[in-house]
Amino acid sequence: MRSLQMDWTKGTNACSYREQARQRRKPQFMTLKRNDVPARSSQCNGRPDHAVALLRMQGEHDVLPHYGLDRRPETAGLRVAVVGCGYWGSKHVRVLSATPGVAGITLIEQDLALARSLQVRFPTTTICTSLNEALPYVDAVVIATPPESHGELALAALRARKPVLVEKPLTTSLDEARLLVAEARRSGALLMVGHTFQFNPAVRELRRRLQAGELGEIYYIHSARLNLGLYRPDVNVIWDLAPHDISILNFLLDAVPRSVDAWGASLAFGGIEDMAYVKLQYDDPKVTGYVHLSWLDPRKTRTVTIVGSRKMAVYDDMAEEPLRIFDRSVHGHEGSPPSHERPAMYRYGDIVAPYIRPDEPLALQDRHFIDSIRQNRVPEASGEQALGIIAALEAIDRSMRNRGQVTVPSLAELEPRRDMRPPVGDRHAEASSTEMR
Numbered sequence: 076m077r078s079l080q081m082d083w084t085k086g087t088n089a090c091s092y093r094e095q096a097r098q099r100r101k102p103q104f105m106t107l108k109r110n111d112v113p114a115r116s117s118q119c120n121g122r123p124d125h126a127v128a129l130l131r132m133q134g135e136h137d138v139l140p141h142y143g144l145d146r147r148p149e150t151a152g153l154r155v156a157v158v159g160c161g162y163w164g165s166k167h168v169r170v171l172s173a174t175p176g177v178a179g180i181t182l183i184e185q186d187l188a189l190a191r192s193l194q195v196r197f198p199t200t201t202i203c204t205s206l207n208e209a210l211p212y213v214d215a216v217v218i219a220t221p222p223e224s225h226g227e228l229a230l231a232a233l234r235a236r237k238p239v240l241v242e243k244p245l246t247t248s249l250d251e252a253r254l255l256v257a258e259a260r261r262s263g264a265l266l267m268v269g270h271t272f273q274f275n276p277a278v279r280e281l282r283r284r285l286q287a288g289e290l291g292e293i294y295y296i297h298s299a300r301l302n303l304g305l306y307r308p309d310v311n312v313i314w315d316l317a318p319h320d321i322s323i324l325n326f327l328l329d330a331v332p333r334s335v336d337a338w339g340a341s342l343a344f345g346g347i348e349d350m351a352y353v354k355l356q357y358d359d360p361k362v363t364g365y366v367h368l369s370w371l372d373p374r375k376t377r378t379v380t381i382v383g384s385r386k387m388a389v390y391d392d393m394a395e396e397p398l399r400i401f402d403r404s405v406h407g408h409e410g411s412p413p414s415h416e417r418p419a420m421y422r423y424g425d426i427v428a429p430y431i432r433p434d435e436p437l438a439l440q441d442r443h444f445i446d447s448i449r450q451n452r453v454p455e456a457s458g459e460q461a462l463g464i465i466a467a468l469e470a471i472d473r474s475m476r477n478r479g480q481v482t483v484p485s486l487a488e489l490e491p492r493r494d495m496r497p498p499v500g501d502r503h504a505e506a507s508s509t510e511m512r
């Protein structure tokens with residue numbers, strides 16, 4: 076990959092934007108010091124990313140602008156790297172390119188043909204094949220690579236003090252997740268996880284109603300996440316799909332499960348579980364969640380059903396009306412169980428589908444990431460919060476293997492130790508030293 080040194084002032088006498096602002100003069104010419112290709116600022120709107128797009132139109136495809144923080148106007152937004160531009164990463168690129176506060180996007184993708192085809196759709200993006208190479212030139216990083224690689228990439232970004240949004244699952248082990256949280260604290264960089272459903276307007280409305288007590292006492296929650304595929308090579312169906320269900324349940328209940336009980340099977344290929352049933356036990360509030368996960372189901376299903384003592388609710392992500400509140404319940408006679416003489420009484424009332432704004436959850440999530448960086452605040456779906464989810468996922472794996480209930484450590488028990496560092500010779504340490512060179 077080639078790198079372009081940009082000088083935003085006339086001639087070679089460079090000075091920072093801060094300095095230029097102080098002197099109340101705007102840069103008039105941009106000199107791109109590679110083969111002395113000049114580009115007038117009027118053609119580029121004074122923006123490095125536009126300049127790069129211009130160069131690309133002239134046949135220069137592998138360019139990454141070499142501009143540091145000190146060269147940007149104070150009003151400029153953040154330069155975001157999206158690592159992994161496959162199915163989900165390309166969606167990040169789409170929403171980030173329309174997110175206020177984002178000044179430019181660098182596509183970091185091993186498959187150059189894929190990156191180039193994405194660049195055709197988003198011409199102001201730049202391409203780079205390695206995160207370490209791009210880190211000095213970006214302000215924030217979104218990681219949307221396969222789960223096995225999250226830990227290493229996120230650690231490299233955090234060590235360079237870059238705020239990171241990591242796709243779910245944060246990592247494929249609890250140790251790795253704790254290491255990331257420890258590194259985020261040490262470096263002061265923000266760590267957020269792509270628990271997209273927490274930004275889903277229907278889920279947020281459901282939580283509002285639940286916490287206002289509209290459904291009464293919660294008897295149970297059932298969640299189903301089923302479809303045919305996609306089989307992933309590096310994680311089983313639980314690590315692929317259950318982060319969503321656990322994050323939704325934790326978010327709705329404002330709690331983390333204290334124990335899990337799981338059963339899973341490797342049906343189509345063997346070796347990797349492709350369907351599972353999981354029971355999540357919450358202590359406060361005392362609620363049981365049941366989750367059905369499958370890569371082997373003919374119909375795509377994304378539902379969460381909540382059964383309460385006063386009302387019931389169904390959130391169906393595939394439906395036109397994603398949230399429905401059923402004014403239905405069952406009662407005994409003065410608390411006594413039903414009998415032939417005194418059968419249970421059923422109450423059937425209205426079914427209400429509240430209006431849900433059709434905002435795209437991923438766009439809301441990514442905007443929250445950018446806003447949190449700019450406003451220097453802890454994001455929702457933080458790294459700390461994700462620890463509870465990763466701990467539950469590990470416990471589920473153990474429960475499946477050992478066929479029994481497994482206790483999940485509490486958030487206090489999950490707190491990373493202050494001295495947590497990767498062992499010497501660890502692949503994370505190697506990634507970091509590469510970056511320092």
Ligand SMILES: NC(=O)c1ccc[n+]([C@@H]2O[C@H](COP(=O)([O-])OP(=O)(O)OC[C@H]3O[C@@H](n4cnc5c(N)ncnc54)[C@H](O)[C@@H]3O)[C@@H](O)[C@H]2O)c1
Pocket residue numbers: 158159160161162163164183184185186189204206218219220221222224242243244269270271315
């Ligand atoms: N939040 C959600 O709703 C949601 C939905 C789908 C996927 N995801 C998550 O997004 C992540 C990616 O999933 P996907 O379905 O897009 O996978 P994918 O296989 O379609 O894309 C991954 C891309 O990453 C690239 N890649 C791998 N390692 C890389 C590296 N070191 N540097 C640069 N590029 C690299 C691959 O070439 C590939 O193009 C996963 O963690 C997945 O769980 C989240």
